[in-house]
Amino acid sequence: xxxxxxxxxxxxxxxxxxxxxxxxxxxxxxxxxxxxxxxxxxxxxxxxxxxxxxxxxxxxxxxxxxxxxxxxxxxxxxxxxxxxxxxxxxxxxxxxxxxxxxxxxxxxxxxxxxxxxxxxxxxxxxxxxxxxxxxxxxxxxxxxxxxxxxxxxxxxxxxxxxxxxxxxxxxxxxxxxxxxxxxxxxxxxxxxxxxxxxxxxxxxxxxxxxxxxxxxxxxxxxxxxxxxxxxxxxxxxxxxxxxxxxxxxxxxxxxxxxxxxxxxxxxxxxxxxxxxxxxxxxxxxxxxxxxxxxxxxxxxxxxxxxxxxxxxxxxxxxxxxxxxxxxxxxxxxxxxxxxxxxxxxxxxxxxxxxxxxxxxxxxxxxxxxxxxxxxxxxxxxxxxxxxxxxxxxxxxxxxxxxxxxxxxxxxxxxxxxxxxxxxxxxxxxxxxxxxxxxxxxxxxxxxxxxxxxxxxxxxxxxxxxxxxxxxxxxxxxxxxxxxx
Amino acid sequence: xxxxxxxxxxxxxxxxxxxxxxxxxxxxxxxxxxxxxxxxxxxxxxxxxxxxxxxxxxxxxxxxxxxxxxxxxxxxxxxxxxxxxxxxxxxxxxxxxxxxxxxxxxxxxxxxxxxxxxxxxxxxxxxxxxxxxxxxxxxxxxxxxxxxxxxxxxxxxxxxxxxxxxxxxxxxxxxxxxxxxxxxxxxxxxxxxxxxxxxxxxxxxxxxxxxxxxxxxxxxxxxxxxxxxxxxxxxxxxxxxxxxxxxxxxxxxxxxxxxxxxxxxxxxxxxxxxxxxxxxxxxxxxxxxxxxxxxxxxxxxxxxxxxxxxxxxxxxxxxxxxxxxxxxxxxxxxxxxxxxxxxxxxxxxxxxxxxxxxxxxxxxxxxxxxxxxxxxxxxxxxxxxxxxxxxxxxxxxxxxxxxxxxxxxxxxxxxxxxxxxx
Ligand code: SF4
Ligand code: SF4
Ligand code: SF4
Numbered sequence: 001x002x003x004x005x006x007x008x009x010x011x012x013x014x015x016x017x018x019x020x021x022x023x024x025x026x027x028x029x030x031x032x033x034x035x036x037x038x039x040x041x042x043x044x045x046x047x048x049x050x051x052x053x054x055x056x057x058x059x060x061x062x063x064x065x066x067x068x069x070x071x072x073x074x075x076x077x078x079x080x081x082x083x084x085x086x087x088x089x090x091x092x093x094x095x096x097x098x099x100x101x102x103x104x105x106x107x108x109x110x111x112x113x114x115x116x117x118x119x120x121x122x123x124x125x126x127x128x129x130x131x132x133x134x135x136x137x138x139x140x141x142x143x144x145x146x147x148x149x150x151x152x153x154x155x156x157x158x159x160x161x162x163x164x165x166x167x168x169x170x171x172x173x174x175x176x177x178x179x180x181x182x183x184x185x186x187x188x189x190x191x192x193x194x195x196x197x198x199x200x201x202x203x204x205x206x207x208x209x210x211x212x213x214x215x216x217x218x219x220x221x222x223x224x225x226x227x228x229x230x231x232x233x234x235x236x237x238x239x240x241x242x243x244x245x246x247x248x249x250x251x252x253x254x255x256x257x258x259x260x261x262x263x264x265x266x267x268x269x270x271x272x273x274x275x276x277x278x279x280x281x282x283x284x285x286x287x288x289x290x291x292x293x294x295x296x297x298x299x300x301x302x303x304x305x306x307x308x309x310x311x312x313x314x315x316x317x318x319x320x321x322x323x324x325x326x327x328x329x330x331x332x333x334x335x336x337x338x339x340x341x342x343x344x345x346x347x348x349x350x351x352x353x354x355x356x357x358x359x360x361x362x363x364x365x366x367x368x369x370x371x372x373x374x375x376x377x378x379x380x381x382x383x384x385x386x387x388x389x390x391x392x393x394x395x396x397x398x399x400x401x402x403x404x405x406x407x408x409x410x411x412x413x414x415x416x417x418x419x420x421x422x423x424x425x426x427x428x429x430x431x432x433x434x435x436x437x438x439x440x441x442x443x444x445x446x447x448x449x450x451x452x453x454x455x456x457x458x459x460x461x462x463x464x465x466x467x468x469x470x471x472x473x474x475x476x477x478x479x480x481x482x483x484x
Numbered sequence: 485x486x487x488x489x490x491x492x493x494x495x496x497x498x499x500x501x502x503x504x505x506x507x508x509x510x511x512x513x514x515x516x517x518x519x520x521x522x523x524x525x526x527x528x529x530x531x532x533x534x535x536x537x538x539x540x541x542x543x544x545x546x547x548x549x550x551x552x553x554x555x556x557x558x559x560x561x562x563x564x565x566x567x568x569x570x571x572x573x574x575x576x577x578x579x580x581x582x583x584x585x586x587x588x589x590x591x592x593x594x595x596x597x598x599x600x601x602x603x604x605x606x607x608x609x610x611x612x613x614x615x616x617x618x619x620x621x622x623x624x625x626x627x628x629x630x631x632x633x634x635x636x637x638x639x640x641x642x643x644x645x646x647x648x649x650x651x652x653x654x655x656x657x658x659x660x661x662x663x664x665x666x667x668x669x670x671x672x673x674x675x676x677x678x679x680x681x682x683x684x685x686x687x688x689x690x691x692x693x694x695x696x697x698x699x700x701x702x703x704x705x706x707x708x709x710x711x712x713x714x715x716x717x718x719x720x721x722x723x724x725x726x727x728x729x730x731x732x733x734x735x736x737x738x739x740x741x742x743x744x745x746x747x748x749x750x751x752x753x754x755x756x757x758x759x760x761x762x763x764x765x766x767x768x769x770x771x772x773x774x775x776x777x778x779x780x781x782x783x784x785x786x787x788x789x790x791x792x793x794x795x796x797x798x799x800x801x802x803x804x805x806x807x808x809x810x811x812x813x814x815x816x817x818x819x820x821x822x823x824x825x826x827x828x829x830x831x832x833x834x835x836x837x838x839x840x841x842x843x844x845x846x847x848x849x850x851x852x853x854x855x856x857x858x859x860x861x862x863x864x865x866x867x868x869x870x871x872x873x874x875x876x877x878x879x880x881x882x883x884x885x886x887x888x889x890x891x892x893x894x895x896x897x898x899x900x901x902x903x904x905x906x
Contacts, residue, residue, distance in 0.1 A: 047906070112903045138904040140896040146904045156905060253522055265530060268625060269523055275623040276540035294637035343634025343654065346642050411906060455620065456627065461558040463631055469565055474551055474633050476810030478564045479594065479792050481577040481818045 001392075002360075003320045003329060015071055019382045020258070021358050031065035033057065039067055040100045041119070043107065045135055050142070052114060054104065054122055054131045069095050069103075113137055156418060158409040170405045175204025175223045183231070185219045185398050186314070187246045187435035191226070191234035192219045198227035212237065216317055221401055236437070238314055243437040245297070247311065248351045249391055258355035262383040270353070272306070272340045272456070280448050282308075282387065284359075284367060284375035289386045292342040292351040293440065295464035305341040305462060306446030306454020310334060311352070311394055312439050319393040332364045335389030336443050338454075341463045350440060357383065358390030395436045485602065485611075488668060491767050492791040492817070494591035498598050499794075500611045500673045505766040506687035510665045510725050511798040512747065512757040513779050513786040515841060517805060517827065519754045521547050521629070521658040528749035529662075533724070538716030541622040544723040545746040547660045551811065552628035555661075556621035559709040560790065563597070564814075566613055567792075570600035575792065577818045590818040596794025597670055597707050612674045612705035622712070632656040649806060649865075657804040660754065662746060663710040663723035664789065664797030665689045667766060671722070674705030686759055687798070688725040696720055707793040730759070730847070732881075741847040741881055753842040758849065760798075773850045775837050775878075776800075783834050785823045787816035802827055829867055835891055836876040843878070844886050850879040859892055 006012065006025060014026035023029040033039065038057030045052045066074070073092035080088035094102040101119045108114040108122075113135040117127065127133035138146050147153040154160030158168065164179055171177045175195045180202060185193040191211055195204060204223030211224060214237055226234070254270040255261050267287025268274035274287045291311060293303065303309060312334070315323070319333035337352065345351055359367075362377035363384035370376070375384040402408075404422045412419045446454030460467030472478055485498035529545035546555045554560060567575055575594035595603070600613040634654040635643065647654055665682075669689050672680040679695035680702060682688070691702070691711070696719040702711040703720060711722045726744035728734040734742060742748070747757040758776045763769040771777040779786040779800070786800035803812045805824045812820040830838065836853050856873035863869065877888040 112901065112906065115901065136898055136902045138898055138900070138902045140898075141893060142904050144904060146897075147900060148905060151900055153900075153903070153905070253520075265527060269526070269629075270626070272624055272627050272629075274625060274627075277619075277623070279620065279623075296637040297639070300639075340628075340631075342628075342631050343637070344630060344632050344656075345637075347637035347639045456557060456624075459558065461552075461561050463552055463628065463634075464636075469568075470561060473561050473564060473814070474811070476808065476812070476814040478568055479575040479577070479814045480810075481590065481813045 003333070004322070013075075015068065017065070019377075019380055021360050021382060021384075024360050024362060024377060024380050024382045030071050031063065032068050032071060033061050033065045037061040037065065039070070040098070041104050041123075042067070043104055045113075050135050050137070050140065052117075052122075052133045052135050054119075056123075056131075069100065156409070156411055158407065158420075168405070168407050170407065171402065172203075173205045173223075174401050175202045175225050176402050178202055180225075184435045185216070185400075186236075186238065187437050188236050189239045189244075190231050190236060191224065192236055192238075193222055193224075194231055194234065195223060195225040196228055196231050197225055214316070216314075216396065216398075220398055238437050243312075243314065243439045245348055245350045245438050245440055247313075247394060247436045247438045248349060249354045249395060249436075250351065251355075252353040255353075255355065258357060261355065261357045261385055267385070271338070273338055278372070278374075281373035282444075282450065283373070284363070284384050284387050287385070289337045289352070289356045290340045291337050291440070292345050293339050294345045294347045294349070295341040295343060297347045297350075298339055298341060298440075299464075301440060301442065303339055303440070303442050304446055304453050305339060305457040305465060307339050307442055308336055308444040308446065309339050310336050310441050310443050311350075311389075312441070313394040313396075313436050317396060319389065328364075329361065331388060332359055332361050333389055333393055335386070335391075335393035337386055337389075338446065339440075341457075341465075343463060350438065352391065352394075355391060356385035358392065359384045359386050359388050364388060394438055398435075485598065489765060489767075490596075490668065490794060490796050492788050492796050493596070493794065497596050497668075497794055498602060499668050500598070503668075503766055504682075504684075505667070505762050505764070506682060506684050507762065508685065508759040509667070509687035509762055509768075509798055510730060510757075511760045511776050511780075511800070512662075512755060513776060513800045513802065513841075514660050515754045515756075515802040515838070516657055516659065517754075517802060518752045518841075519547065519658040519660055520752045521549065522751050523547055523626075524749045524751045525660060525746035525755070528745040529723075532726070532745045534721075538714045539721075541619075541625075542712050542714065542721065543625050544710070544712075544721075545660070545662045546625055547658050548626070549629050549631055549656050550659045550815075551633055551656065552631045553626065553659075555625040555627075556617040556709050557624070557627055558621075559617070559707075560815075562615060563613075563707045563790075563793065566604075566615065567595060567597070567600055570604040570613060571595040577792070577813075592792050592817075594792060596792065597705070598668075598673065598794055610674065610701070610704070612670050614670065614674070614704045614707060616700060616704045617709060630656065647806075651808050652806045655807050657807055659789075659801075661708065661710070661789075662744075662799065663689065663725070664708060664795065664799040665723075665725055666795035666797045668795050670705040670707055670793075670795050671702035671711045674701040675699075676701060683727075686725075686727070686730060687762075688727050688730065689722070690724055690727075691720055691722055693717075693719055693721075707790065707795065708797070737846075742845050743847055747842065748845050750842045756841045756848070758847050773852065775840050775848055775851050778833070778837055778851075783826055783831075783837070784819060785827050785834065787819045787823055790815060791817045828865060829869070832872055832874065835871075836874050839876050839889050839891060840878055843889060846880050846886050848878040848886060849881050850883075852877045852879070856890065 012026045013028045014022045015030035015032045016023050017032045017034040036057055036059045043054040073095040076088040076092045080086050105119045108117045148155050155162050166177055178199050180195050180197040183190050183194045204225050206223050209218050209222040254266040260266050264286050271287050271290040276286050323330050363375040366377050367375040406421050409420055444450045457465050461470050486502045487496045488499045488503040490497045525545050534542045548554050571594050577590045578593050597613040632654045665688055679692045698718040700713050703713050711720050713720050729742040732739045732741045743757045747755045760776050761769045761771050785802050788797050803816050803820050809820050854875040859873045860871035873890055873892045875888055875890050878886040880886050
């Protein structure tokens with residue numbers, strides 16, 4: 001995006017409540033109020049949360065930030081002036097009139113879980129604490145498919161039934177007319193994206209794409225079916241090239257996606273490398289992103305607990321298309337972080353938590369030139385979680401064809417209706433998938449300033465570096481119970 | 485040193501002061517089996533009490549992953565090591581009759597931090613065995629989060645067995661900690677200025693910020709490392725048990741005793757905090773319908789943290805059922821087997837009391853149970869089980885009802901204007 005897409009976009013306008021990389025790379029940044037600063041009604045609910053919450057902030061905005069809807073309405077008004085088309089302004093009529101409650105009431109009326117609620121009653125605390133209410137699902141606790149089983153409600157599929165077989169043409173073409181397993185398009189030791197099945201009624205169209213095609217698009221759309229006994233004998237070309245770690249990128253409990261990623265208390269709690277006083281000036285901030293690695297796998301690569309490593313995926317398309325190792329942007333984009341020994345991960349699996357704040361060109365320049373070494377961008381104040389690179393350095397999007405069909409029947413994302421076809425966020429790009437194959441190589445020693453071993457790992461009290469006393473402690477031999 | 489009775493050790497022990505007991509004692513039970521390490525408790529405390537300059541390294545409430553995590557780093561390994569060096573091979577519990585009211589932990593034959601100091605330290609220099617963590621050890625409060633004790637990895641292989649109950653081969657658990665407001669505080673014993681005191685009304689242990697001169701004797705002596713030094717004020721600080729809430733003087737409390745911030749914020753509903761009534765000899769006075777008394781002295785599912793250290797801590801834990809017992813006994817003493825067994829197969833009353841955890845911001849002083857219908861009969865973990873939908877009712881200090889809840893979560897079915905599958 002940053003290297004190959006953004007430069008071709010005429011203007012990028014972004015708004016956010018804090019300085020993110022999206023803001024740093026925008027031409028125009030519009031500051032939004034945080035949840036505590038909202039000046040008019042805002043509401044939130046989610047599909048898995050039984051509570052509805054509406055509120056109005058209360059704390060004075062620090063500068064001249066505005067509510068998101070106020071920003072959108074302002075943009076609408078300005079576009080109306082420029083184009084002479086007053087629909088831009090009218091689209092936000094009630095916001096301009098200070099009647100945001102009308103939108104909220106419409107939202108409540110049109111959702112089956114909130115219909116019957118009145119905004120004024122909600123805010124007055126009629127349904128619970130002021131602004132709070134239960135989402136009125138059919139049952140509490142929520143039992144999936146209750147109305148499909150107890151009433152005449154159809155299942156939300158194109159036939160209204162649950163089926164183990166589908167005869168939509170695309171499904172037949174892609175070999176997914178029956179329930180089949182596909183290996184991942186990348187993170188597999190076997191043929192990428194192979195359909196594992198011996199069902200004679202699965203007869204996919206292979207478009208003549210050969211099994212050794214390496215392009216990401218070819219791997220995504222290729223439909224080769226094999227029974228398991230043949231799949232077992234196939235190989236992934238990436239595995240053969242030495243990319244033999246599956247990298248998982250699950251969410252962390254210390255952030256919400258990327259939200260609050262660079263809040264100092266969370267950075268202190270999110271890794272082994274939290275240090276409010278930043279004794280090691282290499283750290284991007286008071287914490288640092290980390291890669292969990294099985295200790296034996298790390299040792300076999302000469303990597304100690306706490307060392308810095310590079311994590312590289314398929315060089316054909318990552319960290320970005322057309323990457324040249326001698327350019328500055330390559331240093332910005334190549335993922336480097338610290339290793340944490342963790343026996344929870346099998347030998348071939350490494351884990352890096354999802355959505356840290358990425359290193360940007362400015363944060364890298366700051367990190368390399370500031371006397372204190374912080375990755376804190378000059379003039380924007382953007383704080384990165386990594387010295388170099390990001391999660392996006394090693395992951396990419398996979399647009400699986402079955403998720404992109406024109407006939408894909410499903411519930412719309414933010415509205416109570418059913419639609420056919422793919423939809424952004426449900427089926428298209430949504431941050432990144434949890435699968436990639438990587439290679440891990442040592443970058444720097446973990447010890448202070450890059451010298452020797454990271455200090456805690458020398459104490460004898462840490463995983464795979466235990467001294468005799470620690471081994472006794474782990475076995476529970478220090479204070480013993482002698483049975484009567 | 486004078487002798488004081490330590491019922492958790494099943495014997496008397498040496499302590500620098502004569503025993504003095506409060507009327508009630510601040511105490512809590514944490515059910516480790518339910519903690520998800522969300523750190524809501526940690527952040528609730530941080531954002532209430534320790535958000536200022538000079539407190540950056542300070543977490544009065546913390547949750548660490550055992551066995552490798554610790555705040556400060558390896559605090560328990562280090563104090564156990566000091567004790568072992570003072571008393572090689574002597575740190576042993578003699579198992580006792582687990583049914584005695586005050587002897588669920590047997591008798592401790594080894595040395596406490598006070599007793600070891602007498603033999604191991606120069607008595608002039610210190611009254612309590614301990615150590616002063618380095619500045620670096622207070623960094624990285626969540627070090628080795630989610631790290632299990634595990635087996636070596638083998639290339640291209642997954643663990644062929646995985647984990648199986650009753651006890652996992654690869655294991656960790658989350659240990660949530662605050663100051664234990666000990667009956668025989670190490671911090672208090674060590675302070676040369678007597679700046680640390682235990683409140684007569686609720687046993688909360690406080691450091692007088694005017695009297696403290698920052699000698700850090702308490703930091704060295706607290707075996708749980710819950711007294712911390714602050715560089716810019718040059719005095720020490722510790723958890724204050726949110727005393728305005730416990731007293732009922734917090735503006736939000738309306739005069740009613742409330743649980744602390746870290747208790748009220750607990751997402752996992754692992755926490756139950758209250759005020760135990762004490763007898764003249766400092767043991768818990770019989771208070772059959774107090775949920776804390778029930779869990780500690782009747783059901784005996786909740787055990788003190790490292791009782792062998794000798795401070796008679798007032799934080800109790802329901803041990804995690806998947807962890808090897810030798811490790812748990814090292815941490816919680818001889819009651820582990822019985823506690824885990826009872827927790828795995830709770831009887832009718834225990835199942836009710838377990839529903840009381842973190843349901844209300846007010847302190848529960850008493851509970852009653854109203855029997856409900858039989859709802860399930862079957863087998864559970866290899867044993868027959870019978871479940872009843874009993875109602876448990878919680879009462880406050882003045883005897884008024886705080887709330888009631890049932891064993892089974894009630895099911896509500898709304899009209900078909902509403903949908904589940906959306
Ligand atoms: S836990 Fe430590 S600080 Fe708290 S009362 Fe006990 S000895 Fe003192
Ligand atoms: S009781 Fe209060 S002061 Fe103590 S750890 Fe909990 S929140 Fe912090
Ligand atoms: S809030 Fe509760 S569940 Fe969360 S970490 Fe603290 S004790 Fe555990």
